[in-house]
Amino acid sequence: MKDEIRSLLPLAPATLHILLALSSEDRHGYGIMQETFRQSQGQYKLGPGTLYDNLDKLLNRGLLAESPRRAGQEDPRRRYYRLTEFGRRVLAADLERLRAVLKAAGLGAALTEGRKP
Amino acid sequence: MNRSLYRLLVRLHPQRFREQFGEEMISIFEQSHPSESTTLIADGIVSLLRQHVVRSNLWKRAAGAAISALVICGWAYSMGQSMEASLIAEFERAMKLQWAPPAVGTQLDKTEFQRETASAVAILGRIGKKQERERRAQPSAPHAQPAMRAGETRTQG
Numbered sequence: 001m002k003d004e005i006r007s008l009l010p011l012a013p014a015t016l017h018i019l020l021a022l023s024s025e026d027r028h029g030y031g032i033m034q035e036t037f038r039q040s041q042g043q044y045k046l047g048p049g050t051l052y053d054n055l056d057k058l059l060n061r062g063l064l065a066e067s068p069r070r071a072g073q074e075d076p077r078r079r080y081y082r083l084t085e086f087g088r089r090v091l092a093a094d095l096e097r098l099r100a101v102l103k104a105a106g107l108g109a110a111l112t113e114g115r116k117p
Numbered sequence: 118m119n120r121s122l123y124r125l126l127v128r129l130h131p132q133r134f135r136e137q138f139g140e141e142m143i144s145i146f147e148q149s150h151p152s153e154s155t156t157l158i159a160d161g162i163v164s165l166l167r168q169h170v171v172r173s174n175l176w177k178r179a180a181g182a183a184i185s186a187l188v189i190c191g192w193a194y195s196m197g198q199s200m201e202a203s204l205i206a207e208f209e210r211a212m213k214l215q216w217a218p219p220a221v222g223t224q225l226d227k228t229e230f231q232r233e234t235a236s237a238v239a240i241l242g243r244i245g246k247k248q249e250r251e252r253r254a255q256p257s258a259p260h261a262q263p264a265m266r267a268g269e270t271r272t273q274g
Contacts, residue, residue, distance in 0.1 A: 048160060
């Protein structure tokens with residue numbers, strides 16, 4: 001399992017944002033795009049082509065699964081996606097990797113500025 | 118106009134992808150602000166190329182064909198080079214043989230060859246004369262029949 005997770009790292013920015021967007025709740029495609037835009041404070045905007053290409057890959061690799069359609073007044077074309085347990089582990093592993101990168105970056109910055117880390 | 122173009126782009130995607138995500142893509146396009154339509158169309162074009170070229174492994178086949186063509190061209194070029202080199206070497210060797218000035222050893226050999234040739238010719242001449250004398254001295258063969266003259270008939274018994 002660990003090797004399988006490691007083989008997927010590091011995650012591409014689009015993949016990371018999609019997994020992050022789905023980590024809090026199930027969302028449809030447009031919801032994922034909006035959440036990604038919000039998370040990145042308007043810096044990163046996913047297009048539908050990029051979004052669904054990534055969703056296709058993540059569904060095939062078992063990181064995401066489709067949620068049951070919701071009844072109501074919503075557009076019937078919308079489909080909801082959720083993070084699987086495997087997807088959650090992959091996301092956690094990548095966040096851990098990013099934490100290590102940030103720590104190293106902080107250490108590097110401290111050394112550059114002549115401060116004690 | 119933009120909506121029709123986007124629908125066309127979605128329709129041009131591979132069937133599996135289109136059936137799974139096509140309607141959602143169109144739904145997102147319809148919900149988006151009109152000012153974003155150009156960006157979304159550009160994204161649709163990139164997605165179309167990605168699905169047809171990258172995801173269908175077309176690029177792998179194209180890369181394989183390109184590498185094979187390069188290998189074949191390289192091999193043909195190296196063969197041509199080696200053939201050309203060997204032809205040049207052969208030509209130079211032929212030219213040297215034809216135009217090389219005679220060496221001292223070669224000159225001596227030539228003189229010797231001329232002397233030997235003259236000697237061999239003399240010996241052959243002597244042998245020929247001897248054979249001629251022997252032929253003249255030999256009587257005609259006992260069973261040899263004289264040639265018939267015209268009009269003669271040979272009787273049996």
